[in-house]
Amino acid sequence: MKPFNAHTERLLRAALPRTCLIFDVGCGNGEIAFWLAENCGHTVYGVDPRLPLPRGYWHSVTDLSRGEVRLMNGHVESLNPDHKFDCVLALGLLHSLGGRGAVDTMLGRLCQWTKPGALLALSWLSSTRSSSKRHYGVYHPTEDEVLSRLANFGASLQCTWNADIIHSDGGTHCHRAVYALWRTEHTT
Numbered sequence: 001m002k003p004f005n006a007h008t009e010r011l012l013r014a015a016l017p018r019t020c021l022i023f024d025v026g027c028g029n030g031e032i033a034f035w036l037a038e039n040c041g042h043t044v045y046g047v048d049p050r051l052p053l054p055r056g057y058w059h060s061v062t063d064l065s066r067g068e069v070r071l072m073n074g075h076v077e078s079l080n081p082d083h084k085f086d087c088v089l090a091l092g093l094l095h096s097l098g099g100r101g102a103v104d105t106m107l108g109r110l111c112q113w114t115k116p117g118a119l120l121a122l123s124w125l126s127s128t129r130s131s132s133k134r135h136y137g138v139y140h141p142t143e144d145e146v147l148s149r150l151a152n153f154g155a156s157l158q159c160t161w162n163a164d165i166i167h168s169d170g171g172t173h174c175h176r177a178v179y180a181l182w183r184t185e186h187t188t
């Protein structure tokens, strides 16, 4: 089974037309990174504080049938980029950062990791309709806010779409998810 929904699959297909070097920021348990390596032959770096690995070291997995995965348990803010990537993914990340300042900083960092002309693929929850306390106070960046911030960094929007996603965990509620793809500036 694919570790992503049909909307994310559409985003990944648009973002990853050929074998490339990918950074999956907020990669969760690494499922998407492994899928992209094994099924498409990409080399994928992933970072997430929830990875069940000792903190702060890159762990390479090279014995896959295709591709390669390198994972680090950590917050992406603690990394200094020493690589530039053909594609940077941040799937489901922006709404878990806590506030506008953190989102702005993160968008700047994501651009820093891209090669000139590379692809930046994002998905996030732009709103939630819920009466659950769990969702109260969560900061949901609007689409306009993210678009305007990335335009300031010189990234050009390639495509964007929305999907309403209904969940039943924690009481039935509805998320408005945004899926969008940018190409970064060709000159640095």
Ligand SMILES: C[S@@+](CC[C@H](N)C(=O)[O-])C[C@H]1O[C@@H](n2cnc3c(N)ncnc32)[C@H](O)[C@@H]1O
Residues within 6 Å of the ligand: 025, 026, 027, 028, 029, 032, 047, 048, 049, 050, 074, 075, 076, 077, 090, 091, 092, 093, 096, 097
């Ligand atoms: C909704 S999950 C998405 C996981 C995965 N990208 C996917 O689409 O299945 C968001 C992930 O972002 C991670 N995350 C939140 N803040 C982060 C940060 N500052 N640096 C790295 N990862 C972060 C969380 O630990 C969580 O695993």
